[in-house]
Amino acid sequence: ADEPLVLGIETSCDETGVGIVRGHTLLADAVASSVDEHARFGGVVPEVASRAHLEAMVPTIQRALKEAGVAASDLDGIAVTAGPGLAGALLVGVSAAKAYAYALGKPLYGVNHLASHICVDQLEHGPLPEPTMALLVSGGHSSLLLAPDITGDVRPLGSTIDDAAGEAFDKVARVLGLGFPGGPAIDRAAREGDPAAIRFPRGLTGSRDPIYDFSFSGLKTAVARWIESKRREGVEVPVADVSASFQEAVVDVLTRKAIRACKDNGVDHLMIGGGVAANTRLRSLAQERCEDAGILLRVPRPKLCTDNGAMVAALGAEMVARGRPSSTWDLPADSSLQV
Numbered sequence: 001a002d003e004p005l006v007l008g009i010e011t012s013c014d015e016t017g018v019g020i021v022r023g024h025t026l027l028a029d030a031v032a033s034s035v036d037e038h039a040r041f042g043g044v045v046p047e048v049a050s051r052a053h054l055e056a057m058v059p060t061i062q063r064a065l066k067e068a069g070v071a072a073s074d075l076d077g078i079a080v081t082a083g084p085g086l087a088g089a090l091l092v093g094v095s096a097a098k099a100y101a102y103a104l105g106k107p108l109y110g111v112n113h114l115a116s117h118i119c120v121d122q123l124e125h126g127p128l129p130e131p132t133m134a135l136l137v138s139g140g141h142s143s144l145l146l147a148p149d150i151t152g153d154v155r156p157l158g159s160t161i162d163d164a165a166g167e168a169f170d171k172v173a174r175v176l177g178l179g180f181p182g183g184p185a186i187d188r189a190a191r192e193g194d195p196a197a198i199r200f201p202r203g204l205t206g207s208r209d210p211i212y213d214f215s216f217s218g219l220k221t222a223v224a225r226w227i228e229s230k231r232r233e234g235v236e237v238p239v240a241d242v243s244a245s246f247q248e249a250v251v252d253v254l255t256r257k258a259i260r261a262c263k264d265n266g267v268d269h270l271m272i273g274g275g276v277a278a279n280t281r282l283r284s285l286a287q288e289r290c291e292d293a294g295i296l297l298r299v300p301r302p303k304l305c306t307d308n309g310a311m312v313a314a315l316g317a318e319m320v321a322r323g324r325p326s327s328t329w330d331l332p333a334d335s336s337l338q339v
C-alpha cells in the first residue's frame with residue numbers, strides 16, 4: 001500500500017503514547033502511563049509526569065515498532081503532540097520526535113493535541129466527513145470544535161469557563177472517596193444508582209447563557225455541599241445515587257450543547273472524543289439524542305478516546321496524505337497551543 005506509514009508520539013499529560021498507523025489502519029498503540037504515580041496526589045503532578053515520560057520514551061517507541069512489525073527506516077514521517085499540554089511533558093515528546101526524525105532523515109510533523117483527538121476516529125470508522133463537529137471531553141479540556149479541515153482549520157465554538165468535564169468527575173469522585181482517576185469509578189458506581197434521585201444544577205443552560213460554553217464548577221460545589229449536609233445529618237451518603245445524578249447532569253449538558261452546535265451549523269454527524277467519551281452514560285444518551293435529531297454519532301473505542309500515540313500518528317498520516325508542510329527543527333513545545 002502507498003498509504004503513509006507514520007509514527008506518532010504523545011506526551012501532553014501523564015500518558016507516554018507511541019502509535020504507528022498506515023493511513024487509516026492502526027498498526028501499533030503502545031502506552032505507558034504514570035497514572036499510578038499520581039494517584040496519591042489526587043491529580044497529575046507535572047514534574048512526576050515529565051520524569052516518567054523521560055524513562056518510558058525510548059522503550060515505548062521500541063515496543064511500538066516491534067508491535068507494528070515495521071522498520072523505523074520505512075516510516076514516511078514522525079508526528080508529535082506540540083501542544084497544548086504540560087510544558088515539561090510536551091518537551092520530552094517533542095525532543096524525542098526531533099531526535100528520531102533527524103537521525104532517520106524523516107520529516108517531522110508537530111500536531112495539535114485536540115485535533116488529533118478528533119482525527120483518531122478515522123482509525124475506527126474511516127474517513128471523517130468534513131466539516132466535522134467534535135465534542136472533546138477529558139481531564140484537561142471540554143470543547144466544542146467545528147473542523148472544516150482536520151489538518152489545519154479547527155475552530156473552537158465553545159469550551160469550559162472553569163473545570164473540564166473530566167476534572168469534575170475526578171473532584172466529585174474524590175469527595176465520594178472513590179479514588180483517582182474518578183471518571184471510571186463514578187461510571188461504575190452510577191450503574192447501581194438512580195440518575196433522577198437528586199436534581200443537580202445544569203451549568204450555563206439558561207436562555208441568556210453562552211450557547212456553546214460549559215461550566216462544571218457550580219455542579220461540583222453543589223454535589224460537595226449536598227454530600228456535606230448528609231454527613232452533617234449523620235445520614236449515610238448514597239454513593240450510587242449521587243454518582244448517577246451527578247453524571248446525568250454532566251452528560252445532559254454535554255449532549256444538549258453538542259447537538260445544538262450540529263443543528264446550528266448544519267452538520268449531520270458528531271464525533272465525541274477525550275477520556276470522558278469512555279463514559280457509558282455519555283455514549284448511550286448521545287446515541288439516543290443523536291438518533292432523535294437525525295445526527296450520525298461517531299465515538300472511537302475507549303482505548304482510542306484517552307490520550308495515546310495512535311491519534312497523533314493518525315493526524316500525522318493525514319498531513320502526509322494531504323501534502324501538508326512538515327515542521328522545522330525549531331518546532332516549539334507550546335503548552336497553550338490554540339487550535
Ligand code: KG4
Pocket residue numbers: 013137138139140141165166167169170181182183184187274275276277278279280305306307
Ligand atoms: O483524555 P484523557 O485520558 O486525558 C486528558 O485529560 O487529556 O482523559 C482523562 C479523564 C480523567 O478526568 C478521567 O476521570 C476521565 O477522563 N474519564 C472518565 C471515564 N474514563 C476516563 N470520565 C467519565 N467516565 C469514564 N468512564
Ligand code: ZN
Pocket residue numbers: 113117138140274275306307
Ligand atoms: Zn487529551
